[in-house]
Amino acid sequence: MSADAGGHVPERRRSVRKDPAGLGRRLASLDVVICCGSGGVGKTTVSAALGMAIAAADDKRVLVLTIDPARRLATALGIKGIGAEPVRIPKARLRRAGITITGDLEAAMLDMKQAWDRMIERYSPDRATARRILRNPLYQRITDSFVGSHEYAAIEALYELHDAGEYDCIVVDTPPSRNALDFLEAPTRLTDYVGSRLLSLLSGGPSRFGFRAMNFAAAPFLRLADRLLGAEVLAEVSDFVQQLQLLYDGIQGRARSVYRLLRSPKTGFVVVTTLEQGPFSEAEFFCTKLREFKMPLRAMVVNRVLPDVFNDGGGVAAATTLVEDPKVAAWLTGELHARVSAEPARFIGATFLNRHTLALREARQLSKLSRFGEVPIVRIPLFSDEVSELEGLVRIARAL
Amino acid sequence: MTAALALLGARSGKRVLAIDVDAKGDLAAALGSPPAGFAPRVVQHDLSVLELRTDESFQEYLNIYFKVPRLTRLTPLARVFDFIATGVPGPRDMLVVGKIAYEERRKEPASRSPVWDLILVDCAAGGQAESHLAAPKAMLTLVRGGLIRAQVEWIDALIRDPVRTTVVLCALPEEMPVIEAIELHERLRAGSGVTVDMCVLNRAVDEPVTAAHRRLMSALVDPEHVDAVAQRLGGSPAPLEAGIDLQAHLFDTTARYMRQLRSRLPMPVVPVPFIVDRTGLTTTRAVADALSSRLA
Numbered sequence: 001m002s003a004d005a006g007g008h009v010p011e012r013r014r015s016v017r018k019d020p021a022g023l024g025r026r027l028a029s030l031d032v033v034i035c036c037g038s039g040g041v042g043k044t045t046v047s048a049a050l051g052m053a054i055a056a057a058d059d060k061r062v063l064v065l066t067i068d069p070a071r072r073l074a075t076a077l078g079i080k081g082i083g084a085e086p087v088r089i090p091k092a093r094l095r096r097a098g099i100t101i102t103g104d105l106e107a108a109m110l111d112m113k114q115a116w117d118r119m120i121e122r123y124s125p126d127r128a129t130a131r132r133i134l135r136n137p138l139y140q141r142i143t144d145s146f147v148g149s150h151e152y153a154a155i156e157a158l159y160e161l162h163d164a165g166e167y168d169c170i171v172v173d174t175p176p177s178r179n180a181l182d183f184l185e186a187p188t189r190l191t192d193y194v195g196s197r198l199l200s201l202l203s204g205g206p207s208r209f210g211f212r213a214m215n216f217a218a219a220p221f222l223r224l225a226d227r228l229l230g231a232e233v234l235a236e237v238s239d240f241v242q243q244l245q246l247l248y249d250g251i252q253g254r255a256r257s258v259y260r261l262l263r264s265p266k267t268g269f270v271v272v273t274t275l276e277q278g279p280f281s282e283a284e285f286f287c288t289k290l291r292e293f294k295m296p297l298r299a300m301v302v303n304r305v306l307p308d309v310f311n312d313g314g315g316v317a318a319a320t321t322l323v324e325d326p327k328v329a330a331w332l333t334g335e336l337h338a339r340v341s342a343e344p345a346r347f348i349g350a351t352f353l354n355r356h357t358l359a360l361r362e363a364r365q366l367s368k369l370s371r372f373g374e375v376p377i378v379r380i381p382l383f384s385d386e387v388s389e390l391e392g393l394v395r396i397a398r399a400l
Numbered sequence: 401m402t403a404a405l406a407l408l409g410a411r412s413g414k415r416v417l418a419i420d421v422d423a424k425g426d427l428a429a430a431l432g433s434p435p436a437g438f439a440p441r442v443v444q445h446d447l448s449v450l451e452l453r454t455d456e457s458f459q460e461y462l463n464i465y466f467k468v469p470r471l472t473r474l475t476p477l478a479r480v481f482d483f484i485a486t487g488v489p490g491p492r493d494m495l496v497v498g499k500i501a502y503e504e505r506r507k508e509p510a511s512r513s514p515v516w517d518l519i520l521v522d523c524a525a526g527g528q529a530e531s532h533l534a535a536p537k538a539m540l541t542l543v544r545g546g547l548i549r550a551q552v553e554w555i556d557a558l559i560r561d562p563v564r565t566t567v568v569l570c571a572l573p574e575e576m577p578v579i580e581a582i583e584l585h586e587r588l589r590a591g592s593g594v595t596v597d598m599c600v601l602n603r604a605v606d607e608p609v610t611a612a613h614r615r616l617m618s619a620l621v622d623p624e625h626v627d628a629v630a631q632r633l634g635g636s637p638a639p640l641e642a643g644i645d646l647q648a649h650l651f652d653t654t655a656r657y658m659r660q661l662r663s664r665l666p667m668p669v670v671p672v673p674f675i676v677d678r679t680g681l682t683t684t685r686a687v688a689d690a691l692s693s694r695l696a
Contacts, residue, residue: 040577137542278426307642314630315639322633322640335628336619344616347607352643354676382646389575 023270023299023378023400024053028060030268030298032162032261033171036286037272038279042303044073046272046380047173048107049396050301052094055103056397060168064107065161067154067174073107077390084111097390099397103168115153118160123250124243133243159258268298275302275362287372297375301400302366304382310359315352322349401570401600401672402522403430404688410447411688414517417503420451421496421532427451427522432681440503452499496532501555504564530584533559533567533592562595569599571661573654582664597668599661600691604671605650617644650674670694 027033027050035047044066051064063086066073077089086106094101117134124130133139158172261267269290273283283300290297309315321328322345332340369377380399383392406418417440420427428436428451433443440448506515523529536556543549559565567588571581585596620629620637630636654671661669671694675686 040572042576044576309639309642312636312639314635315637315643317635318630318633318637319640319643320634328633331632332616332620332629335625335632336622338615338619340616340619341612344610344612347613348617348620348640348644351607351647352640355643355646358676383649 023301023376024050024055024057024397026376027268027270027298028054028058028169029266030169031264031266032158033169033268033270033298034158034174034262035172035270035272035301036174038282041272041274041279042380043272044173045393045396046270046301046303046400047171048073048077049393049400050270051105051107051169051171052099052101052393052397053400054169054171055101055105056099058103060103061166062103062105062169062171063161063167064105064171064173065110065158066107067110067112067172073109073173077107077393083109084114093390094394097394099394106167110154110157112153115157115160119153119156119251120247123247123254125246129243129246133247136243155258156254159254159261162261262295263293265296268296270299270301271297272301272303274304275365277365280365280368284368287375297372299376299378300369300372301378301380302369303380305366305379306355306359306362307381308359310352310355311363316356319349319352319356322346323353324349401568401602401687401691402520403427403684404672404691405568406431406447406518406520407444407684407688408692409518409520410444414446415515416447417516417519418447418449419500419503419519419521420449421521421523422452429680430684432684450503452496497535497555497559498551501558504558529567530587530591533588533594537592560593566595566597569596569665571599571601571657572603573601573605573650573657575657578657578660581661585665596665599665599667599669601654601658601661601669601671602687603674604654604658605647606654606671606673607647608651609644609648613644617641 033050033054035043035050037043047066048064051062054060055062064073086108089105089107091101094105116139120133120139121130124133154172154174158170161167161170271283271287271290273279287297287300326342329340329342329345332345366377366379378400380396383395402418406416409416418427418431420436428434428441428443428449431443431447431449433441433449436443436449436451438451438453440450443449500519500521503516504514504519507513508515523532536552536559539548539552540556543552569581569585571577581599585599588594588596617637617640619625621641626637658669658671670691672687672690675683675690
C-alpha cells in the first residue's frame with residue numbers, strides 16, 4: 001500500500017461530490033493517457049491536473065507517472081518529494097485546495113536505473129546472465145548517464161505498471177525531450193539495438209544469426225573499434241553485447257506488446273502546447289506523426305492562452321486612443337476633475353495593446369488547429385492572479 | 401537568447417559560430433535565415449549557424465580520423481552508423497560535444513588561426529544539456545585506452561576550462577523554469593565541472609503598475625464617467641483593466657523570481673524584457689539591444 005506525502009496511510013473514506021470535468025470525464029475510460037509536448041509548455045503541470053480531473057470525474061485509481069528528474073511534479077502537487085514508490089495525494093489537501101476527487105490520485109517518478117535493471121532481470125534467460133549484464137560498467141553508464149536512456153526506461157516502466165493492473169488509469173508525463181518521437185520510437189530502437197548485426201560483430205562470438213561474427217567481414221570493423229576504444233573496453237563491450245543478445249527475443253516480444261498498448265483504444269495521447277511558434281510547430285508535427293503511427297490522439301491542451309478580453313474591439317480602440325491621441329490626457333483631466341498626465345494614460349493603453357498583439361498571434365495559431373478535425377481542443381487561460389502551486393493546479397484541472 | 405548573444409558577439413567584431421543542437425531550425429530562423437544544415441552557413445556578417453545532426457557528426461568523425469568515406473543514407477552501413485549516432489545512449493551525447501569541440505579547434509588553413517573566436521551553443525532542455533556536458537566525464541570512466549580516450553580527455557579539459565567554456569542559464573519568470581535553473585546549476589557544478597557565469601531571466605516584465613496607473617484606471621471605469629470616456633476613446637475602457645491586472649501580476653512574478661534566482665545563484669542574474677511587438681530577426685535584435693544595455 002502506498003503512503004501519502006506525509007508518510008501516513010490515507011483514509012479510505014469516499015467523497016460523494018463529483019466535479020464536472022470535461023476532458024477528465026472523456027479520458028476517464030482510458031487505461032493510459034500519455035502527455036506529450038515540447039519542454040517548457042507546462043506538460044508536467046497539465047499531466048498532474050489531468051490526473052486530478054480524471055480522479056474527480058470518476059471513482060478511479062489514477063497514477064501520474066513523471067519521467068522528469070527535475071521534480072517538477074512534486075512542486076506542482078505541492079508535496080515535498082516524489083520517488084519511484086507511488087505517493088498518494090491526500091484527498092483532504094485537494095479538498096482544501098478546491099477540488100473533491102472521488103477516486104484516488106497517486107504520483108510517482110520514474111527511477112531510471114531501477115527500470116533498466118528490472119528490464120534486464122525480466123528478459124535474461126537466467127540469473128547469471130542478468131548479474132553479468134548488471135555488473136558491466138558499460139551497462140551502468142548507459143543506464144544512468146546518457147540522454148537517450150530515459151525514453152527506453154520510461155516506456156518499459158509504463159508497460160510494466162499497466163501490466164500489473166494496479167491502476168485504472170496511468171497518466172504519463174513524457175521525458176523532457178524536444179523530440180517526443182523518441183518516446184514512441186524507443187521500443188523499436190531497443191529491439192534494433194539488441195538485434196543489430198553490429199552487435200553481433202562486436203560480440204565476437206556465435207550470434208543469434210547463427211554465424212560466427214569474428215569473420216573476414218568483421219575484421220576491419222573490429223580493428224577500427226580496437227584502435228578507437230582500446231582492447232580492454234572492446235572486451236567489455238563484447239561481453240556486454242554477447243549477454244545482451246540473449247535478451248533479444250524477450251525485448252522483441254515486449255516491443256510488439258508495447259506498440260499494441262500504444263495503439264490500443266484504451267490508450268490516449270494528449271498533446272500539450274502553448275501558442276508560441278516553436279512549441280506549436282512541434283505539436284502540429286507530433287500530431288501528424290501520431291496519425292502516421294496510428295496512435296490515438298485524444299485531445300490537444302493549449303496552455304497559457306490569453307483571455308478573449310484582449311481581442312475586444314472596444315478595448316483596442318480605447319487603448320489606441322490613449323497611446324496615440326496627444327490631446328487625450330488634457331481631455332481626461334477635464335472629464336475626471338483630476339490632473340491626468342500623458343504617461344499613465346499611455347501606459348494603460350500600451351499595456352493592453354501589447355497583449356492584444358499577442359492575442360492576435362495566438363488566434364492565428366489556434367485557427368490552424370482545425371486541421372486536426374474532431375480532436376477536442378482545451379484552452380487553459382493565462383491566469384493573472386497569484387495562487388499556491390496546488391491551487392493553481394486545481395484551477396487548471398477545472399479548466400480541463 | 402543564443403541568437404541575441406551571437407549577434408552581440410558578431411557586433412563586437414568576433415567571428416561567431418552559433419550551433420543549434422536540436423537541428424530544428426529555430427536558431428537560424430531567429431537570425432533571419434532558412435534552416436542552415438550541418439555545414440556552417442553565414443547568416444549575418446561574422447556570424448554563421450550550424451545545425452547539429454549526430455548521424456552526420458559520426459560520419460564526419462570517421463571521415464576525418466579514419467578516412468572512412470561518407471556514405472549515402474541508403475546503404476546498410478550508413479544505417480548502422482545512423483543507429484549508433486542517434487539511437488544508442490552515450491555516443492549520441494559524445495558526438496554532440498565532440499563536434500562542438502572540433503569546431504573550437506578548427507584552424508584557417510593558411511594562417512593557422514582559429515576559424516571561430518566565439519562558439520555559442522543552443523542546448524536542448526536543461527536535463528539534456530547536463531547529459532551532454534557530463535558525457536566526456538562519463539566516457540572517461542568507460543574508455544581507458546585507444547584513440548577515443550585521448551580525444552575525450554581534451555574535450556573534457558575544454559569543458560572544464562573556465563577561460564574557454566562557460567554556461568549561460570536561461571529561465572522564464574515562472575516557478576518551474578526557475579527551480580529547474582537553480583537545480584541545473586547545482587547538478588552542473590557537481591557533475592561536469594563546467595563553469596556557470598550568468599543567468600538570464602527572459603521575458604521579464606519590468607515596468608511596474610504604479611498607484612497613479614491604478615488611480616487613472618479606476619477613474620476611467622468609474623460609473624460616473626465611463627460612458628463619456630468610452631465615447632471619447634472610441635470604445636469601452638473596461639477591458640483595459642485586464643491588461644493592468646495582468647501587467648501587475650507579471651511584474652510581481654518577475655520580481656519574486658529575480659529575488660529567488662539572485663539568492664540561490666552565485667552569479668549575475670540579468671533580466672531581459674518581454675518583447676511582444678516584433679518577430680524573427682527584429683525580435684532577436686531587440687533582445688540583443690536589451691541584453692547589451694543590461695550587461696554594460
